Amino acid sequence: AQKVTQAQTEISVVEKEDVTLDCVYETRDTTYYLFWYKQPPSGELVFLIRRNSFDEQNEISGRYSWNFQKSTSSFNFTITASQVVDSAVYFCALRGGATNKLIFGTGTLLAVQP
Amino acid sequence: DTGVSQDPRHKITKRGQNVTFRCDPISEHNRLYWYRQTLGQGPEFLTYFQNEAQLEKSRLLSDRFSAERPKGSFSTLEIQRTEQGDSAMYLCASSQGTGGNTEAFFGQGTRLTVV
Numbered sequence: 001a002q003k004v005t006q007a008q009t010e011i012s013v014v015e016k017e018d019v020t021l022d023c024v025y026e027t028r029d030t031t032y033y034l035f036w037y038k039q040p041p042s043g044e045l046v047f048l049i050r051r052n053s054f055d056e057q058n059e060i061s062g063r064y065s066w067n068f069q070k071s072t073s074s075f076n077f078t079i080t081a082s083q084v085v086d087s088a089v090y091f092c093a094l095r096g097g098a099t100n101k102l103i104f105g106t107g108t109l110l111a112v113q114p
Numbered sequence: 115d116t117g118v119s120q121d122p123r124h125k126i127t128k129r130g131q132n133v134t135f136r137c138d139p140i141s142e143h144n145r146l147y148w149y150r151q152t153l154g155q156g157p158e159f160l161t162y163f164q165n166e167a168q169l170e171k172s173r174l175l176s177d178r179f180s181a182e183r184p185k186g187s188f189s190t191l192e193i194q195r196t197e198q199g200d201s202a203m204y205l206c207a208s209s210q211g212t213g214g215n216t217e218a219f220f221g222q223g224t225r226l227t228v229v
Contacts, residue, residue: 004156035217043203045157045220052215091156100145100170102218104156 002027004094006105013082014113021077021108023092029053031097034068034075039107040088051075053097082112116140118221120206126227127196134192135224139208146189147218148181149205150174157205163189196228 003026013019025034036048049059051068059066063080079086089109093102119138127133139146144165149157160179162170165186175181178196183189193200203225207218 044222047217050217100162101159
């Protein structure tokens with residue numbers, strides 16, 4: 001079975017703080033894909049990043065960085081110097097190699113206070 | 115705007131009525147997905163099309179639900195005899211390609227309220 005766990009239900013930080021959102025996944029597939037999406041109050045899911053199971057390189061994009069560790073089945077997301085506009089629900093998702101459906105975690109609500 | 119478009123954005127219906135939602139994917143995207151999201155949860159997969167073929171359906175998709183993508187472009191999701199438990203956000207997404215190494219882009223969703 002495939003599963004994504006986001007243990008942090010809500011996180012509140014003050015602007016300019018760094019924050020890490022945790023994601024742990026379960027799959028028996030040897031090939032799989034991991035994703036992060038952002039869902040602001042408007043409701044639309046915004047794609048942030050995709051990682052393939054065979055590529056464990058960490059990635060940095062501006063204030064965003066992702067740490068993929070197969071040894072711990074984790075794909076954590078860090079926002080550096082958070083801003084109020086980062087306030088949203090963030091979802092981690094998994095897609096197995098043999099399917100086209102995304103398995104989402106329950107999301108983490110990030111509130112960035114000014 | 116070339117993003118995924120969904121219509122309507124909101125729908126309130128009485129229990130027992132039928133409803134139909136429409137999704138227009140990003141132009142030339144051959145894959146189209148429907149998901150359902152309830153409050154406080156992540157989206158749950160309902161069904162997936164590659165071009166006009168419906169290739170995968172979730173067990174969540176009961177007999178009251180039907181989806182079509184007749185010409186491989188827009189798609190419709192119909193719910194017959196709606197129940198209060200159908201109240202949710204229905205999300206459509208699309209992607210391009212035939213392999214797994216692609217990302218899906220989502221629309222803003224249709225929020226259904228069954229009263």
